[in-house]
Amino acid sequence: MTEPLDPTREAMREATRDATRDATRAAAAPDPPARRATDRPDLPRADEPGDRRTPPFGHVAAATAGARRLRRRRVALPGSLAVLRDVRSPQLHNRRDVYVYLPPSYGTGGDRRYPVLYMHDGQNLFDPELSFSGAWRVDLAMQTAARLGYEAIVVGVANTGGSRLDEYSPYFDASIGGGGAADLYVDFLLHTLKPMIDAQFRTRPEVRHTGVLGSSMGGLVSLYAFFREPHAFGACGVMSPALWFARRAILPFVEAAEVPRGRLWLDVGTGEGARTVHNVRLLRELLLRKGFAEGDTLRVMVAAGAAHNEAAWGRRIKKAIPYLLGA
Numbered sequence: 001m002t003e004p005l006d007p008t009r010e011a012m013r014e015a016t017r018d019a020t021r022d023a024t025r026a027a028a029a030p031d032p033p034a035r036r037a038t039d040r041p042d043l044p045r046a047d048e049p050g051d052r053r054t055p056p057f058g059h060v061a062a063a064t065a066g067a068r069r070l071r072r073r074r075v076a077l078p079g080s081l082a083v084l085r086d087v088r089s090p091q092l093h094n095r096r097d098v099y100v101y102l103p104p105s106y107g108t109g110g111d112r113r114y115p116v117l118y119m120h121d122g123q124n125l126f127d128p129e130l131s132f133s134g135a136w137r138v139d140l141a142m143q144t145a146a147r148l149g150y151e152a153i154v155v156g157v158a159n160t161g162g163s164r165l166d167e168y169s170p171y172f173d174a175s176i177g178g179g180g181a182a183d184l185y186v187d188f189l190l191h192t193l194k195p196m197i198d199a200q201f202r203t204r205p206e207v208r209h210t211g212v213l214g215s216s217m218g219g220l221v222s223l224y225a226f227f228r229e230p231h232a233f234g235a236c237g238v239m240s241p242a243l244w245f246a247r248r249a250i251l252p253f254v255e256a257a258e259v260p261r262g263r264l265w266l267d268v269g270t271g272e273g274a275r276t277v278h279n280v281r282l283l284r285e286l287l288l289r290k291g292f293a294e295g296d297t298l299r300v301m302v303a304a305g306a307a308h309n310e311a312a313w314g315r316r317i318k319k320a321i322p323y324l325l326g327a
Contacts, residue, residue: 078143079103089188099156113202115152115209120218122156136314144318150325168217171246186225211324213237215313227257234262235324239313243279259290265320269306
């Protein structure tokens with residue numbers, strides 16, 4: 001069931017209960033391997049075990065039901081936010097919260113249906129209080145898209161903390177001590193979560209109206225899902241992807257895979273390091289060889305000075321979303 005978020009003290013008490021619940025889960029999870037002196041120093045720290053982008057509990061900005069607008073700290077924001085609590089994954093045998101952003105026009109009545117963008121690290125997308133390092137503010141990016149005539153539902157799929165690296169990579173990386181469960185995660189998205197979203201919200205379920213988008217390890221699993229399931233996703237956002245993971249094993253997979261028919265957004269910041277930028281350029285060249293047309297089915301951005309963090313992705317997503325929705 002969906003639960004509209006209420007800006008009251010009761011919501012804060014609920015957040016406290018969530019904190020207790022998630023702390024109990026975290027205590028039962030195995031400790032991540034410690035970073036070794038031999039690990040590559042240029043790897044973005046946000047991709048390492050013990051990721052600082054994994055918040056300890058889930059509570060989100062409040063949404064007023066009457067006006068269908070998200071309000072936080074007396075600032076009215078576009079759209080509304082609902083949460084699906086403790087969504088179970090039979091594939092991964094775990095549970096997570098899922099945050100569902102609905103555009104401003106969703107609550108105005110009628111039977112209009114909307115494209116859907118599935119995004120990872122859902123805790124970091126909307127409310128800065130959910131993330132240790134700030135939020136993308138996807139709600140503001142959707143406002144920008146709406147002014148251009150593009151509205152969509154955004155499904156923010158929370159990560160599960162210690163299993164994040166496993167779920168976001170199809171390959172095991174011995175140097176990191178994680179990875180290899182992305183097939184199960186993608187199956188969860190397609191066979192458990194998507195049917196749930198399509199049943200509970202007014203979506204456009206067709207392939208060309210379904211996108212997947214993420215950054216860092218989330219960018220890696222988005223790229224993998226797009227090429228593994230070319231008949232399920234019609235758009236893909238790959239932001240600062242962790243292509244280094246498992247010795248760039250994703251590149252041969254992409255090279256051998258069927259070419260999806262949708263659009264692909266690819267970006268990186270020069271402040272992320274020379275090797276990260278180089279890996280993105282390798283992927284760009286590979287995509288062009290496979291027949292992607294830059295400016296049409298492929299758009300690449302190299303942001304001067306941009307770092308590997310939510311603030312940088314939040315700025316670039318304002319351009320990525322309109323493109324992925326057809327601008």
